[in-house]
Amino acid sequence: MRARIYKPAKNAMQSGRARTKLWVLEYEPESPRGIDPLMGWTSSSDMNQQICLEFDTAEEAVAYATSHNIPYQVFEPHLPSPKPKAYADNFRFDRKVPWSH
Numbered sequence: 001m002r003a004r005i006y007k008p009a010k011n012a013m014q015s016g017r018a019r020t021k022l023w024v025l026e027y028e029p030e031s032p033r034g035i036d037p038l039m040g041w042t043s044s045s046d047m048n049q050q051i052c053l054e055f056d057t058a059e060e061a062v063a064y065a066t067s068h069n070i071p072y073q074v075f076e077p078h079l080p081s082p083k084p085k086a087y088a089d090n091f092r093f094d095r096k097v098p099w100s101h
Contacts, residue, residue, distance in 0.1 A: 001048060002028045005061045006075040025053040025061045025072070 004026050010017050027048040036043050055061040058074060065072040089095075 001030060001070065003065055003070050003072040004028060004075060005058060005065065005072050007058075007077040009077075022054040022056060023058050023061045025055065025065065027051055 005023060006026075007023050008020055010020050027046075029044065029049055030046045031044065033042045033044045035041070053061070053064070055064065062072065062074065064070075
């Protein structure tokens with residue numbers, strides 16, 4: 001029963017950054033999901049997949065995992081590189097694609 005500690009990425013469908021500041025501890029699946037023969041839904045017998053713990057820092061998540069003897073793996077977040085933009089760049093003379101018709 002191994003756990004993942006990571007910082008969630010921003011939702012691709014929204015521009016907001018809600019729920020991306022906390023660190024998450026989730027368990028890796030122990031068994032693959034199966035298909036229910038009657039309804040065709042996917043199901044699993046692993047109840048640890050439903051547990052999702054949130055922490056303010058990665059150190060708190062690591063301390064929790066070590067105090068409860070949970071093997072873990074920490075994934076560092078990929079931070080986007082800021083790209084400087086200016087409104088005046090739309091009107092530069094050396095622009096590759098013309099701005100107006």
